Amino acid sequence: MTGSITTRRGFLTVAGGTALTALPLPAGQGPHDDHPPGGSSDGGQGGSGQGGSGHAPDAHGGINGATFRGGAGVDHTFNGFDPRTLLREFDLGTTSTGPDGRTVREWEIVAEDREIEVAPGVRFPAWTFDGRVPGPTLRCTAGDLLRVRFVNRSEHPHTMHFHGIHPADMDGVPMIGRGIISPGEEFTYTFDAEPFGLHLYHCHVGPLAEHIARGMYGTFIIDPPGGRPPADEMVMVMHGYNTTFDGEGNQLYAVNGIPFVYMNDPIRVRRNELVRIYLVNILEYDPINSFHLHANFFDYYPTGTRLESAEYTDTVVLGQGQRGICEVRFPHLGKYMFHAHKTEFADLGWMGLFEVVEP
Numbered sequence: 077m078t079g080s081i082t083t084r085r086g087f088l089t090v091a092g093g094t095a096l097t098a099l100p101l102p103a104g105q106g107p108h109d110d111h112p113p114g115g116s117s118d119g120g121q122g123g124s125g126q127g128g129s130g131h132a133p134d135a136h137g138g139i140n141g142a143t144f145r146g147g148a149g150v151d152h153t154f155n156g157f158d159p160r161t162l163l164r165e166f167d168l169g170t171t172s173t174g175p176d177g178r179t180v181r182e183w184e185i186v187a188e189d190r191e192i193e194v195a196p197g198v199r200f201p202a203w204t205f206d207g208r209v210p211g212p213t214l215r216c217t218a219g220d221l222l223r224v225r226f227v228n229r230s231e232h233p234h235t236m237h238f239h240g241i242h243p244a245d246m247d248g249v250p251m252i253g254r255g256i257i258s259p260g261e262e263f264t265y266t267f268d269a270e271p272f273g274l275h276l277y278h279c280h281v282g283p284l285a286e287h288i289a290r291g292m293y294g295t296f297i298i299d300p301p302g303g304r305p306p307a308d309e310m311v312m313v314m315h316g317y318n319t320t321f322d323g324e325g326n327q328l329y330a331v332n333g334i335p336f337v338y339m340n341d342p343i344r345v346r347r348n349e350l351v352r353i354y355l356v357n358i359l360e361y362d363p364i365n366s367f368h369l370h371a372n373f374f375d376y377y378p379t380g381t382r383l384e385s386a387e388y389t390d391t392v393v394l395g396q397g398q399r400g401i402c403e404v405r406f407p408h409l410g411k412y413m414f415h416a417h418k419t420e421f422a423d424l425g426w427m428g429l430f431e432v433v434e435p
């Protein structure tokens with residue numbers, strides 16, 4: 077719908093022009109508010125501020141839009157997480173050996189409501205796993221016995237639903253097994269790690285779209301026995317923020333929580349070293365997402381469930397819940413862009429840079 081698209085594109089200019097008056101949006105904001113947040117003032121250059129019409133051509137936001145201009149970023153300390161470190165963080169849990177000699181791997185994950193700064197001056201009332209968006213990257217090896225103690229300190233009911241193979245009562249959906257975990261309650265999901273591959277977890281309480289859009293998702297890696305070849309490994313979770321809560325697309329797009337963060341601070345990789353990207357799409361309210369790498373090609377392993385590359389490409393397209401492993405080496409020094417090959421998403425935050433340096 078033209079109106080919502082205009083509103084989306086005008087958002088960053090409007091938000092940037094009004095700074096903190098642009099928000100925050102109260103958690104209970106109605107789902108049918110058609111106005112961009114903060115649309116009540118002069119709105120900065122190009123933005124009419126009301127109704128999303130009449131934007132000048134330079135009102136598209138993006139890395140050079142008002143909000144992010146000059147490399148402006150968010151307060152990672154306020155947020156309590158930083159996409160630049162989150163990129164290479166893998167949570168292996170705590171391990172012990174079971175009576176049958178198997179590795180038992182345990183985590184405690186806490187659901188909590190937290191306001192986070194998702195663009196300079198733009199705060200979003202997130203629902204989180206462990207206070208961050210995305211949640212921690214949980215990593216194990218095929219055959220491990222997993223115990224995930226889930227504690228709900230949010231004001232809303234949630235679950236943890238893992239992708240993988242497990243019994244019905246460990247599936248983390250309403251009305252099956254323990255079902256919904258109410259505020260103040262907890263539950264331990266116990267299941268075997270299978271199959272090896274790149275998976276994800278997310279809340280599965282309705283309205284499901286809102287629980288996901290609020291930030292309740294994370295990456296779940298099951299390594300194959302013996303692991304994969306050594307590499308510089310990183311996780312990229314692709315998602316968005318529907319800051320108007322109208323359920324029509326998103327006003328911001330990102331990997332790993334904050335739009336444009338890897339544009340302002342490129343991901344440094346070493347020339348000719350194998351880079352492995354665990355790429356997950358959990359974007360809500362838009363039917364597809366994509367990943368495109370400039371000036372290079374990568375091997376692609378859909379869902380990571382086979383050890384042979386299925387494709388050699390520079391672009392992959394993913395629906396919600398789809399994920400795959402990208403393996404690439406950079407033969408040349410310099411900066412190389414990566415972004416959604418859906419240019420509107422790229423303009424609204426889903427783009428970044430690799431910076432290739434000498435080993």
Ligand SMILES: [Cu+2]
Pocket residue numbers: 203233234235279280281287292
């Ligand atoms: Cu939830």
